[in-house]
Amino acid sequence: MTAVLKVGQRTITAEEIIPLLARYQLLPQLVRELLVDEAIASVECSPEELDAACEQIFLRHQLELPEARQNWLKSQGQTLELFRANTLRSFKLEKFKQTTWGPKLESYFLTRKGQLDRVIYSLIRTQDPGIAQELYFRIQEGEQSLAELAAEYSQGPEAQTGGLIGPVELTVPAPPLARMLSVSKPGQLWPPTRLGEWFVIVRLEKFLPVQLDDGVRQRLLNELFNGWLQEQLAQLGAPDSPDSTPTASQ
Known part of the structure; x- marks a missing residue:
């Protein structure tokens, strides 16, 4: 048996991973994230777009100096490479949402407006x-x-x-x-x-009355995406997980 993880005094083998994920109700989230990876695999992101997305996150956290950025990444338990990989995934996911449901957003807004006012x-x-x-x-x-x-x-x-x-x-x-x-x-x-x-x-x-501003647009995009994701999980016969939003953003 191949050891893949050590927690305290316990060594976790590859054969134990799936049963442990199921026991602690983490398997649905894993399936969910794998579905997202499959959906965004063909979404393109240029190096310039990725650099700009990373820079935006750093500036959002008021991290202008390289040393401050390194300290922040360390506090988040991330290397620069992992941070860039997570940012890439978030960027591609948002681009997938916009491409798939952006054109339908205004008509969907009209169906939801009565509840959002x-x-x-x-x-x-x-x-x-x-x-x-x-x-x-x-x-x-x-x-x-x-x-x-x-x-x-x-x-x-x-x-x-x-x-x-x-x-x-x-x-x-x-x-x-x-x-x-x-x-x-x-x-x-x-x-x-x-x-x-x-x-x-x-x-x-x-x-x-609600307005279709940036915040409402993002909320409705997330609703449409999560609805689609629930349909994909249902087709797989996968149980729902408590958190319906993939954890990809910074």
Whole structure:
């Protein structure tokens, strides 16, 4: 048996690697990364592109001097050669995402926009329908502000913020509440509505429509890539791993 690794007093043989990966639930991640390697094998990266990508990472970490870069690489447990190899893989992976799904991104964005839009809203929740109705009338008549009443009566964590919640994406609130907010106009106050065990008073404060900026583009590219990767794993009959994103970036 061929020894391939020594950990403490234990020597790991080649025959033990796969069973150990399976036991510690690392095999799915290995399969995932191998699929990525296969997908990006034909993606080209010029020496100039690799140099620029490495330089960008160094500058991101404010590493301008060679000595500082060497110390940082050492702290990361990397040699310069390994760093460049990892950067090359990250660059090729991002290029693969852009080439494969970049042209589809705008249409995908339109299908996801309703979930990515954000809202700021105020909420009072109570389990007593009578109190909910009384508080609603007080707000409606201008006797007291929603913030004052939320701080005194609301039975959730929003009491600490005067009922104010957000900004959050519309996927965060419970679906019935999200539907109410999605059809609201800023300033619209909803009368007490039963949501599960609660009676809630809701007011939309601000609607923040999502824009297809660089951050959103990257998020959607990652979603499309991860969806594709899950399909590839399913075809192989491989189990999912907890982390769905290959660990290739610096």
